[in-house]
Amino acid sequence: MTGDTTDPQGTAALRPSSRVTLDDVARHAGVSSATASRALGDHPHVAEATRRRVREAAALLDYVASPEATRLAGGPTGRVAVLVPHPSRWFFGELIEGLEAELRAAELDLVLFRVGGPEERHAFFARLPARRGVDAVVVLAFAVDEVEHARLASLGVVVVAAGGRVASYPSVGIDDHRAGRQAVDHLLHLGHRRIGMLAGGDEQRLSPDPDGRASAWRAALRDAATEPDDDLVVTVPWDGEGGAEGMSRLLGLRAPPTAVFAHCDEMALGAMRTLRRAGLRVPEDISVIGIDDHPLAALTDLTTVAQPVREQGRRAGAMVLDTLRGGPPPRVPPAEMLPTRLVLRGTTSPPGVPR
């Protein structure tokens, strides 16, 4: 609108950050762009003096390589895709934070893909190779089948899983069985024997044994010489509403449990709402324990088994870096398991007199 017209060429050089190219640097250092590239890229066969000269020229001119050109010419993209089922859930957000920190430090960009269900996941994998926009894929608490994994691997895309683990590729997670035992054993120690379980529906959750937390419940009960009663386990969505719903089913039993083990804190919180509405006191009438140590667990005095979620994201990021930097992945994909710990708060106590 003002005199600020198109200005075909002319003042191009004046424009704020008109790009300094590798050629500029090369010219300035008195070498060819090929040499400049090698010097800057820490390649061998470049005289130390030359390298220094190029470096200085680059610094002087405030040179920054164009990522596009670099990548076009064959370099890595510097991007990693992250597949997330529910970005708004604390667990995933936390994982993302850890991942982002690690990736950012290595100058890698995190491209987020929301992948809700199997079909969406499929769609993602179908397109990804074509757009080959990333060097690696991090899958959060989500399964990837062998076929998909093989496909990516053959395309040179590294895959890492976080928040769970699978045999075929590197992963970080917790020992679900162990975490489950920590929770259930705690209840058992308190004297509970009739322990209900709010199991998370296996959307497409990763896990060593497909059902570590649930199996822990069974094992713990058996170890306590109590036969697990399948009526006491209800499978519901991994959220508050799921927990609330599950709890009311549990309350509908002829012999309701005296304690409940929820697979995650949100579910536990949902269960507590149902209990409150039913006029039952926690923990006097019924104990509740979850897994995660969600920040709100602290606020609601929920006893839980804490897992280092952000750290899992961070470790996953480190795995990506290792694999990216250090050639091919090791024969046996590492499966890190981070420790969990029982956090005692106010929602568990010894059982009252049975009715």
Added chain:
Amino acid sequence: MTGDTTDPQGTAALRPSSRVTLDDVARHAGVSSATASRALGDHPHVAEATRRRVREAAALLDYVASPEATRLAGGPTGRVAVLVPHPSRWFFGELIEGLEAELRAAELDLVLFRVGGPEERHAFFARLPARRGVDAVVVLAFAVDEVEHARLASLGVVVVAAGGRVASYPSVGIDDHRAGRQAVDHLLHLGHRRIGMLAGGDEQRLSPDPDGRASAWRAALRDAATEPDDDLVVTVPWDGEGGAEGMSRLLGLRAPPTAVFAHCDEMALGAMRTLRRAGLRVPEDISVIGIDDHPLAALTDLTTVAQPVREQGRRAGAMVLDTLRGGPPPRVPPAEMLPTRLVLRGTTSPPGVPR
């Protein structure tokens, strides 16, 4: 390993999805790559029939342009950066979900940047021009100064804000003042007069008037012929711990409030923990109201003012698309304000007898 050797050219077309280039599409459609580019890029001067043919070929071959090449040649990158302070907080996760959905539908990638404080933000903006890897930047509940905005604009990067708004660029958010009034007026209607406020510390939060929620509290009280008492407002971090801490300060007052308005649900929940520990009942002894309608608010029966967070993300995405597609932004940056609504639950009630 098998007979699946290098295969220089030959079966190229057969290989799963080894890069399909624009030339492939062009050849398939029987046109030149120049025409193919124009057809795909919605440029004028392309016969409709040709355009269709190219599109079909592209779809058939599952073609996806290489962002690097596109960008290198001067086109857009197809990527938008999202600056988020705390990815693990529900509010931001929700914003991201909405944004992702909208962006994904338009074939744009969402590159996530965690930006905790002003210095990190500065670092981001300082580097961006160099790596200029994105077409747009979406800033979540975060301020960007005029300088930074101008810089991006001159680089052709569009900026959009979500979860708040600022005069200088397009934004989506809620009317903070109005939301605050809804909350405080509710308390007033119930008969409360001594109303405390847990104000969120202004990290670098966006807002129309820098402090809509707080000013609403003042205005509402004045309208109710009650002089706001500054002792009743404490400013704390936007999280549960902040709320808990703030609440205990409020309880330390000689004349504690009979109701508390928290700037967000997490803070409200934190306040409730403090109250519980203090042996105070909610809402009998003290009422609590928040803002957000966090999923856990429903679980804890927290009365709150709901805001459509995911929708804000979606709208922000739409704004990005509009601006990207449709030339320069309008003279007056739009500032959408989405509606909020009071959600009555169990943490508010008329005040008891004052001590």
Added chain:
DNA sequence: CAGTCCCCCGGAAGCGCTTCCAACGCCGCG
């Protein structure tokens, strides 16, 4: 002292896409 290796470095060919420029054929008007 000559031969040979190795080091370093420059030339040049792309990577996949956009866009300027020119050419083509068609339509419509005079």
Added chain:
DNA sequence: CGCGGCGTTGGAAGCGCTTCCGGGGGACTG
């Protein structure tokens, strides 16, 4: 019926960088 013109399309030149390939010295060896 012929010519100008416009809508379409192809050719080609890069965008900035990496890397293969080959040549020229200098140092070292026989």
